[in-house]
Amino acid sequence: MEESMGLPDGHRRSVVSAATRDATGSVRLGLRRxxxxxxxxxxxxxxxxxxxxxxxxxxxxxxxxxFGLTSDLTVFSFIIAFGVTKALTNLAAGALTARFRRKQLLVTGWLIGIPVPFALAWAPSWGWIVAANVLLGLNQGLTWSMTVNMKIDLVGPARRGLATGLNEAAGYTAVGATALLTGYLATSHGLRPAPELIGVVFVVAGLALSLVVRDTAAHVALELAQHTEPLPSDADTGLKAIFARTSWRNRSLRGASQAGLVNNLNDGLTWGVFPLLFTDHGLGLAAVGLIKGLYPILWGLGQIPSGHLSDRVGRRPLVVYGMLVQAGGFVLALALLGRPLLAGVLSAVLLGLGTAMVYPALIASVSDHAHPAWRANALGTYRFWRDIGYAAGALLAGLLADTLGLNATVVAAAALTAASGLLAARWIDGQRPAR
Structure with missing residues (x-):
């Protein structure tokens, strides 16, 4: 049954036929259905x-x-561990859908994530924090990959911009709300363990709901049966071939991959740099929590209209202008640093809105240019490059901050983000492929 099942061809054809026969019944594509x-x-x-x-x-x-760490690179090592692990898991997730159902991988991701909040709350050394982020990267790579793939499976090609917008909105609004909550908890209860233990609620609820949700293999089979562009009989849909196609051979997919990488590079950079930058300029934990929460909340909520808009106007305008808006956010963070709360809030607003424009448009663009038979591997490859940006951003931030200071690190992020937007304008196809 396509890449999600890895069944023999005869069995796969029978499942596709069954899904097609049931197209007016229980197996149908579309958000409302x-x-x-x-x-x-x-x-x-x-x-x-x-x-x-x-x-x-x-x-x-x-x-x-x-833990008294004095090197910024050492502090940011937890982000590097998270980013590398999540990126590799994203890549593997596409290939794993050829052997396992999406639901199985979703549940596995939650089982891996069970120790994370406990390790963050009571880790006896920094090495435990880094190890917890390896588990967190595995958890996020499997769970987030499967939720976005399953939503795309359900809605079909016509509404995938809206589907990805809703998926990412849910995730990143929760990121922001939790960042805001942990900032306030840390102010009143200390940095550990109270802020981290709310993660237990997320793990229990996520695992329970993942056991209830249905697999989407039949929806993928139905889309394959209805797809207007046949897959050539000699087409190579293996991970190696799709990795090359998504990373550099296909111009639009290459444009999306580099934009995704730089987008998360600047997110990884702000993840490590902004708490240190703004506390150095006199802000307390609650104010830093506000800044760190506002950014992903706007990033999350803004993806609902931007995802829908990308279905109407195309993906490229949102990607290009979104990257330039993010670059403006970094400029504001430094230009107004004499008033740190104002600088942080305005920077968070621009970064959040810019990222909201970019995120669903990039995922939808990759889906537009990928045949259903190799879409999971294409999305896995794109999400590999996107999330390796976390590690690249933390590494760059640590090196620049230790040598040139935090301000220079923010300047570098602005320049890279603007350059990436210009590359996206050159490489990403301005028209959505016909379906």
Whole structure:
């Protein structure tokens, strides 16, 4: 049954035929027709985002205040561990859908994430924090990959911009709300363990709902049966071939991959740099929590209209202008640093809105240019490059901050983000492929 099942061809054809026969019954494509399952997956992704949101405000400060780390690169090592692990898991997730159902991988991701909040709350050394982020990367790579793939499966090609917008909105709004909450909890209860233990709620709820949600293999089979562009009999849909196609051979996919990488590079950079930058300029934990929470909340909520808009005007305008808006956010952070709260809030607004424009448009663009038979591997490859940006951003931030200071690090992020937007304008196809 296509890449999600890895069944023999004869069995795959029988499943496609069954899905087609049932197209007017239980197996149908579309958001309204699958709203119950879609809504369950939205709630699951709230839990996914909430778990990673635990780290946005407190963990860089745990490194410097609790464990006494003096090197910014060492503090940011937890982001590097998270980013590398999540990126590799994203890549593997596409290939794993050839052997396992999406639901199986979703549940596995939650099982891996169970120790994370406990390790963050009571880690006896910084090495435990880094190890917890390896588990968190595995958890996020599997759970977030499967929720976005399953939503795309359910809605079909006509509404995938809206579907990805709703998926990412749920996840990143939860990231922001949790970052805001942990900032306030840290103010009143200390950096540990109270802020981290709210992650237990996310793990329990996410796992329980993932056991209830239905697999989407039959929806993929139905889309394959209805797809107007046949897959050549000699087409190579293996991970190696699709990795090359998505990374550099296909111009639009290459444009999306580099934009995704730089987008998360600047997110990884702000994840580590902003708490240190703004506390150095006199802000307390609650104010830093506000800044770190506002950014992903706007990023999350803004993806609902931007995803829908990308279905109407195309993907490229949102990607290009979104990257330029993000670059403007970094400029404002430095230009107004004499008034740090204002600088942080305005920067968070621009970064959040710019990222909201970019995120669903990039995922939808990759889906537009990928045949259903190799879409999971294409999305896995794109999400590999996107999330390796976390590690690249943390590494760049650590090196620049240790040598040139935090301000120079923010300048570098602005320049890279603007350059990436210009590359996206050159490479991404301005027209959505016909379906």
């Amino acid at each position: 699958n709203w119950v399952q879609f809504t369950l997956l939205v709630i699951v992704n709230v839990c996914v985002g909430g778990l990673v949101g635990l780290e946005r405000t407190t963990v860089p400060l745990i490194g410097s205040h609790v």
